[in-house]
Amino acid sequence: MAALHDDVLDALGRRIVSGDLAPGAVLTLDDIDTEYDVSRSVSREAVRVLASMGMVASRRRVGLTVQPRTGWRVFDPRLIRWRLDSEDRAAQLRSLGELRSGFEPVAAALAAVRATPEQCGALTAAVGDMVVHGRAGDLEAFLAADIVFHRVLLEASGNEMLAALDGVVAEVLAGRTHHHLMPTKPKDEAIELHVEVARAVRAGDAAAARAAMETIISEATDAVVADAASSTILGGDGEHA
Amino acid sequence: MAALHDDVLDALGRRIVSGDLAPGAVLTLDDIDTEYDVSRSVSREAVRVLASMGMVASRRRVGLTVQPRTGWRVFDPRLIRWRLDSEDRAAQLRSLGELRSGFEPVAAALAAVRATPEQCGALTAAVGDMVVHGRAGDLEAFLAADIVFHRVLLEASGNEMLAALDGVVAEVLAGRTHHHLMPTKPKDEAIELHVEVARAVRAGDAAAARAAMETIISEATDAVVADAASSTILGGDGEHA
DNA sequence: TCCCGAAATAAATCAGATCTTTTCTGGAGG
DNA sequence: CCTCCAGAAAAGATCTGATTTATTTCGGGA
The missing domain is CATH 1.10.10.10 (Winged helix-like DNA-binding domain superfamily/Winged helix DNA-binding domain)
Structure with missing residues (x-):
């Protein structure tokens, strides 16, 4: 093989x-x-x-x-993977995070206009899982649901380039969790914001979807900074940290 | 060869x-x-x-x-080029534009914090060229300066992934100009906004840089839509069109 | 009918030769 | 001593053809 x-x-x-x-x-x-x-x-x-x-x-x-x-073609998934597996890991995560802070709100806004009923359903289901596992404090299951949520959202944006960035988001989310930059239990507000994104997308409210997603990211950034874990500007993290 | x-x-x-x-x-x-x-x-x-x-x-x-x-690895420059040269051209430009509307404001904000004096100088020079050629109505020279401006800005973001998107921006700008989606003479307000981005970057004012860049893009979108040329949501165009 | 082994197919790998381009080196000439 | 050109040398680029290996198909037998 x-x-x-x-x-x-x-x-x-x-x-x-x-x-x-x-x-x-x-x-x-x-x-x-x-x-x-x-x-x-x-x-x-x-x-x-x-x-x-x-x-x-x-x-x-x-x-x-x-x-x-x-x-270098830094968007090549293989190269991203190599960098994540190397000393360069922190820098790569920072880059990905910054990038993400830019395109995820756009994806949310687009998804609000373009998502199919099936995608809305998948989004809602993912949010449901996040709520359940978040309450239970099961970080791994929560992470999995979170990744699904963002993947579906990107796909629903109807933009194949945004959709292609799903791996990026998954890496960032997983990296944050596994580097213990998350609280032991996801914050209720963070989860609530995901619920809001899903709602806005279902309602076709692009502005609300974008705003909620922006809040998700900036809140996460603030949290991380407050956490004194590190300090990246605009900091990319992007999740209830 | x-x-x-x-x-x-x-x-x-x-x-x-x-x-x-x-x-x-x-x-x-x-x-x-x-x-x-x-x-x-x-x-x-x-x-x-x-x-x-x-x-x-x-x-x-x-x-x-x-x-x-x-x-497909849709971020591969070759693939982007092939798509731009094919029937898929319009769709590719739309995707790139949407993408750009997400990451350029982020790049502007980062550049405000990270740009070196040399980069600030290059940015100012590019803006100067835009003003000159814009006033003169020399669209090609204006386009060239515009491309330089955005390239320097992306590079100044200090994020290698954002910097790698310079080709994307160049393609979008060139595509808009050559598809005659621009007025015969660039709007003064659009140029003014570029001046403002450069100023904010020099001043280290991330919020202002981001805001100005966002305005550049949304104004351009509105202009294009008003132009009845096409109607992409969030339309990404991003330049005085 | 179902299972197994043989045959066929096409990629994967290997081996070695030849072609082309680029660079380096010596020597002739100024 | 410097310049310029011819020839050699190095290393990738291409070609050829053989061998290996994995996968699928298919025929035959239980």
């Missing part, structure tokens, strides 16, 4: 992200063949993908040069 | 985006070798990248299956 080239891609990607292979570093296909004991086609395919992510550039007579971070 | 595999990748990508190769369609590496008259390594590398973009999946004994759009 393994895929050789995927293994090599993964290994190289992680080495680059970790800084083991820093921008400017040069390696050759031969190096890769030797180091990972694979044939040329495997190393080539791995490198080709890496190049398509802007992480390396290949030049004849020179070899493969690791590219500066500014050129 | 050509790169065989890149040509094939481009050709296949465009065929998929255009619907010529619809989701569910199956093809084999052999088909590609034959159709484009290239060797196996070339077709393999092209397909590998396409797979990494979520556009095809390869399975033994079956071949390559074109994947549904929901799984």
Whole structure:
């Protein structure tokens, strides 16, 4: 089931992200063949993908040069995953959080106008789960429901690019929970705000949906800051923390 | 200078985006070798990248299956380019615009806190160019300055993911101008708002920067809607249209 | 009818050759 | 000593064809 080239891609990607292979570093296909004991086609395919992510550039007579971070395709899920698994984790979470603070209110507003009845139902169901598990203090189950809530909302925005960011949101939410930046029991107000978003979406009230979502995020930010856990501006967190 | 595999990748990508190769369609590496008259390594590398973009999946004994759009990595610049060059152009621009309406205000707020003196200078210079070319009615030069302005702003946000969206903004702005959704002469108020963003960023006033950017976008949206050109909700356009 | 093994299929991998581009090196000429 | 050009060398790009492996199909037997 393994895929050789995927293994090599993964290994190289992680080495680059970790800084083991820093921008400017040069390696050759031969190096890769030797180091990972694979044939040329495997190393080539791995490198080709890496190049398509802007992480390396290949030049004849020179070899493969690791590219500066500014050129990386930072929206690639694989790259996000590598960064989250590396030293870079905190920075990646911060970036994702800031990003999220921008697009989630938009998604909520759009969803209010475009959500299908099925999506409204799914949203309501997810909110219901959040209430139940939140009251019970079951953080993992609450997190799962929270992730579903936001995924459905993004999907309901009817914008495929927003929908594609569901992984981002899931990572942020999971990261916050697992890094213990959440209270042991989700705040009632936070849950209430999710209920409000769902209500506004059902009612087709874009402004209300947007406002509630903005509040969710800013409240969460304040809470985190007040928590003295860290201090990111506009801070991205975005959930009852 | 050509790169065989890149040509094939481009050709296949465009065929998929255009619907010529619809989701569910199956093809084999052999088909590609034959159709484009290239060797196996070339077709393999092209397909590998396409797979990494979520556009095809390869399975033994079956071949390559074109994947549904929901799984595509829609943030990949190549995919965005293909969509912009296809029938899908309008939808892609709408998506990008909506997205932009979310993240640009955030970027402005962050830039107010994080911009370096050099970036403030670049921003001011860009605004100056906008004023000059705007007054002169030179739409192309104005567009160029506008693009620079937004690029610098995104970069100044200090968030590499926001910075990576500079291409998105450039495409939206260029698309609006070249689709004649702009007045023959940029509105003074719109220019004034850009001046205000630059001022707020220099002053480190995050709230003001965010507010001005939000106004830029909503004013532009209203203008477009009033223009009866089209009607996208929250319309994302975002520029003096 | 159901299950199992053989055959067929197409991707995955390997191996090695050839082509092309880019860079480096020496030497000729100024 | 510097400049310029030809030739060598390095490394990716492409090609070819063989081998391996996973998956599906299908025929035969219980």
